[in-house]
Amino acid sequence: MTLDRRNFIKLLGGASSLALAACAGTGGLSGPTGGRRVVVVGGGYGGTIAAKYIRMMDSSIEVVLIERNDHFVSCPFSNLYIGGLMKDLSPLTIKYDKLAANHGVKVIQAEVTGVDAATKVVKTSTGDVTYDRLVLSPGIEFRTEEIKGYDMATTPEIMPHAWKAGPQTVLLRKQLEAMKAGGNVVISIPLAPFRCPPGPYERASMIAMYLKQHKPGSKVIILDANPDIVSKKGLFLKGWKKHYDGLIDYRAAKKVTEIDTRGMAVLVEGIEEVKGAVINVIPPQKAGHIAHVAGVVGTDKKWCPVNPMTFESTLHKNIHVIGDSCVAGAMPKSGYSANSEAKACATNIVNAMNGKELIDFSGINTCYSFLSAKEAVEVTGVYKVDKGAIIAVPGSVGVSPDLSETEAIYAESWLKNILTEMST
Amino acid sequence: MTMKWSGWALATGVLAVSAMAQAAPPTAAMLSNACAGCHGTHGGSAGPSMPSLAGQSDKAIVDAMKKFKSGARPATVMGRLAKGYSDAEIAAMGEFFSKQKLHATNQTLDKAKIAKGASLQEANCGRCHLEDGKEGKDDTPAMASQWLPYMQIQMADYLSGKRKMPEQMQEKVKPMSKADLEALLHFYASVK
Numbered sequence: 001m002t003l004d005r006r007n008f009i010k011l012l013g014g015a016s017s018l019a020l021a022a023c024a025g026t027g028g029l030s031g032p033t034g035g036r037r038v039v040v041v042g043g044g045y046g047g048t049i050a051a052k053y054i055r056m057m058d059s060s061i062e063v064v065l066i067e068r069n070d071h072f073v074s075c076p077f078s079n080l081y082i083g084g085l086m087k088d089l090s091p092l093t094i095k096y097d098k099l100a101a102n103h104g105v106k107v108i109q110a111e112v113t114g115v116d117a118a119t120k121v122v123k124t125s126t127g128d129v130t131y132d133r134l135v136l137s138p139g140i141e142f143r144t145e146e147i148k149g150y151d152m153a154t155t156p157e158i159m160p161h162a163w164k165a166g167p168q169t170v171l172l173r174k175q176l177e178a179m180k181a182g183g184n185v186v187i188s189i190p191l192a193p194f195r196c197p198p199g200p201y202e203r204a205s206m207i208a209m210y211l212k213q214h215k216p217g218s219k220v221i222i223l224d225a226n227p228d229i230v231s232k233k234g235l236f237l238k239g240w241k242k243h244y245d246g247l248i249d250y251r252a253a254k255k256v257t258e259i260d261t262r263g264m265a266v267l268v269e270g271i272e273e274v275k276g277a278v279i280n281v282i283p284p285q286k287a288g289h290i291a292h293v294a295g296v297v298g299t300d301k302k303w304c305p306v307n308p309m310t311f312e313s314t315l316h317k318n319i320h321v322i323g324d325s326c327v328a329g330a331m332p333k334s335g336y337s338a339n340s341e342a343k344a345c346a347t348n349i350v351n352a353m354n355g356k357e358l359i360d361f362s363g364i365n366t367c368y369s370f371l372s373a374k375e376a377v378e379v380t381g382v383y384k385v386d387k388g389a390i391i392a393v394p395g396s397v398g399v400s401p402d403l404s405e406t407e408a409i410y411a412e413s414w415l416k417n418i419l420t421e422m423s424t
Numbered sequence: 425m426t427m428k429w430s431g432w433a434l435a436t437g438v439l440a441v442s443a444m445a446q447a448a449p450p451t452a453a454m455l456s457n458a459c460a461g462c463h464g465t466h467g468g469s470a471g472p473s474m475p476s477l478a479g480q481s482d483k484a485i486v487d488a489m490k491k492f493k494s495g496a497r498p499a500t501v502m503g504r505l506a507k508g509y510s511d512a513e514i515a516a517m518g519e520f521f522s523k524q525k526l527h528a529t530n531q532t533l534d535k536a537k538i539a540k541g542a543s544l545q546e547a548n549c550g551r552c553h554l555e556d557g558k559e560g561k562d563d564t565p566a567m568a569s570q571w572l573p574y575m576q577i578q579m580a581d582y583l584s585g586k587r588k589m590p591e592q593m594q595e596k597v598k599p600m601s602k603a604d605l606e607a608l609l610h611f612y613a614s615v616k
Contacts (some may be wrong), residue, residue: 013599052465053457309447336461343457362450364458364508366501380501382458382508384450396508404576407500413471418461420470 026108026127029064038349039122039131041112041290043067043096045074045340046137046323048422053346055103061353063128064106066122071095072422073165076335077197079413082162082173084214085205085373091415092165094423102424115294117316121147135311135351136296136304137323137338138288139164140195145301148258148270148282152181158261159279162203163195175278176210182217183277188256188266189224190284193303195324195333196293197231198379200224200282202369205236209246209372221276223268225255225284229231231332231393232377232399239371239403256281287325296321303327308390309361310352311345320345329390331383336365339418340383361385376400376408452516455509459517462501468527472573479526482518485507489514498586526558526616528569533610541611544604548596557612568615575609 042066051065074092081089099105114123115134122129142161144150162172176185185207189200192287204220211218229236229250240248258267265275284290286302296313298305304321305314308329313319322345323338327349331337340363348358366380381397383390400407428503435570442551451576459477467477477485482595491497491508499506509517545556581587582597589597597605 056465339461342456343460344454347451347454347457358447359454360447362451362458363456364461364505366462366505378501380504382505385447393508396504398504409473409573409577410500413469413473414462416471417464417469417474421460421465421549424465 001355004304010045012325017211026110026124026129029106029108030121030130033062033130033132035132036353037131038062038135039064039066039234040127040135041066041122042137042139042288043069043072043107043416044137044323044338045335045422046342047135047290048094048096048099048136049339049342050135050320050322050346051105052103052422053343054097054350055105056316057346057350058354059104061350062106063104063213063283064108064131065096066108066110066124066129067096068109068111070109072353073169074335074415074419075165075199076418077205078169079199079206080163080370081169082176082203083210083370084173085370089165089169090107092419094419096423098424112290115290115319117215117295117319120318131318133318133320133353134294135320135322135342136291136294136325137321137342138290138325140324140333141287141289141292142283142395143286147256147265147281149261150259150281151284155259155261155281155376156308158264159259159266159281161282162280163285172278172280176207176215179215179218179277183215183268184219184221184275185211185278185280186221186223186266186274186276187280187282188227189222189230189282191225191255192230193333194282194285196367197332197334198236198367198369201229201232201236201369203280204248204250205239205244205369205371208240208247212244212247218277218339219229219246220244221252221274222248223266223274224250224251224252227253227313232379235371235377235399235403236369239375239377242403243372253269254257267275285324287321291321291325294359298327308385308388309344309358310317310348311341320349329383330364330392331390332367332379334365334367335418336367337363339421340364361390363390366415367416368407370408370411371403374408376411377398377403377404378407378411450513451521455513456517456520464527466524466527467521468524469529469571469574472531472571473577475570475574476527477521477528477567480521480566481560481563482515482522483563484560485518485521486514487563488565490517496588498581524564526569528616529571531572531613533572533614537607537610538614540604541607541609541614544600544608545611546569548600549608552590552592553612556615558615567612570612572609572613575612576606578603579609597615 096107110124110126160172164170254268304326310369311320322341324333344361363383368378377400379399382393469476492502552564
């Protein structure tokens with residue numbers, strides 16, 4: 001009798017799932033799943049790939065992608081827009097329609113408000129969605145509580161972080177354009193780990209490039225909470241010397257602990273005041289909000305511990321965390337890392353659902369940074385699991401030998417390929 | 425890897441039951457999917473300077489990876505990435521990409537150059553670049569539908585001596601003008 005009832009509901013569920021593709025609500029997704037539903041939360045570098053690859057590997061598995069926006073803007077390359085090398089964000093923007101059309105991913109535009117790990121339900125602004133496996137790829141959230149005077153609602157409008165691409169990126173660019181020549185731009189960098197380790201230094205390069213051309217007398221002051229440049233140090237220093245000598249004032253071990261939006265100043269360790277005409281405060285970071293709601297953040301209260309093969313949370317069964325939010329051993333928090341993690345996670349979810357053997361992780365990271373309009377550098381590496389942890393394969397990790405125009409050409413194709421992979 | 429691990433567990437009398445011990449080593453798909461961030465899903469590149477790997481011959485891929493690894497072929501990221509894989513893993517990746525459907529690129533090409541390139545290919549290159557470049561003899565790479573900008577970068581490396589040309593190719597390329605070579609590349613890019 002139970003079986004009959006279950007089958008009946010399954011049939012109903014199937015019917016309303018078909019209707020869903022057209023109306024994109026959550027109706028019909030709050031009931032039983034038939035044991036074959038994966039819900040992916042977050043449509044960025046990790047989430048899109050997890051959703052697509054699960055469907056490519058096994059089209060009998062239903063995949064629901066929940067994302068609050070109807071589009072995604074890439075953080076990688078957004079510094080080029082800030083520096084004035086791109087006229088708008090369209091080369092960095094993807095939509096989800098082809099993931100639905102080509103792969104049958106059910107895309108729902110909604111805000112996730114809760115996760116009930118016990119009953120396997122995701123609560124959203126448009127209704128409940130039940131899952132068999134849940135993949136969280138929520139990016140980052142800011143630890144604003146560590147900066148005195150920082151208000152999440154109002155501060156970014158005055159001192160943009162531009163560490164989530166979109167309106168914040170546009171705002172920072174506008175502030176630079178509106179700035180009077182001679183004004184200083186302050187960039188504050190949080191303690192590692194944070195999203196995109198070379199990102200702040202690339203940003204400094206791109207802003208210095210703009211100032212050199214358009215704002216005589218202006219310079220960039222970098223207040224880095226870290227004891228030294230976190231990534232590609234030699235290459236950044238070389239590029240700065242070559243192109244922006246005297247335009248970038250790099251200060252190590254300067255942790256911004258307080259801000260004054262009225263006085264347009266930041267305070268280092270609460271005492272040393274630094275003023276700026278434009279101030280880009282990149283706050284310290286933690287796993288995306290949804291990860292905290294779902295209870296998969298570790299004891300550090302920052303990041304999500306996961307199994308390095310399946311990316312399943314070590315805290316809650318059937319919830320997987322990929323991308324910037326998870327602790328992926330030696331892998332940096334980058335878009336390419338998220339792409340690799342998503343594929344390994346997808347592979348092992350499909351295998352687990354089909355009662356097949358799990359496969360060890362193998363992944364790559366490749367991260368380009370621009371130093372000038374035509375020169376880029378990269379860091380790259382191959383990663384695998386060894387003794388239960390993700391490590392870099394010896395000999396595979398390294399950076400460009402020099403600033404390179406060829407690398408800039410490859411970087412453009414990197415962007416084209418990775419965004420195409422996420423959106424088609 | 426798994427064999428060694430379970431062998432060790434047996435030998436030492438330890439019953440390792442963690443998930444880690446039960447995992448199989450990375451499959452060809454696991455290894456190859458990681459490449460897709462730069463080379464496109466299943467090796468079908470959307471970026472004009474990155475080669476498509478889909479439908480490429482496994483021998484050509486293995487040959488390229490070995491030369492990247494040894495430094496014999498000039499590279500940016502590939503010199504380091506190739507060092508991250510064993511010969512067996514490289515062979516598995518070569519086989520994976522060779523089985524994927526040829527990726528037809530949509531490029532703006534010059535019709536006159538394509539026609540000129542077609543006759544040059546037949547007269548000069550067809551003994552190794554078989555079937556209009558759809559296939560290759562031994563480790564000769566397939567050229568059909570490959571991105572023009574990628575092939576132009578490679579040809580520039582050949583001509584500058586950065587990348588070593590195979591002897592048979594040297595003989596054929598030497599008498600050709602730059603316009604001839606450009607025509608050849610337009611032809612290969614046009615083959616679907």
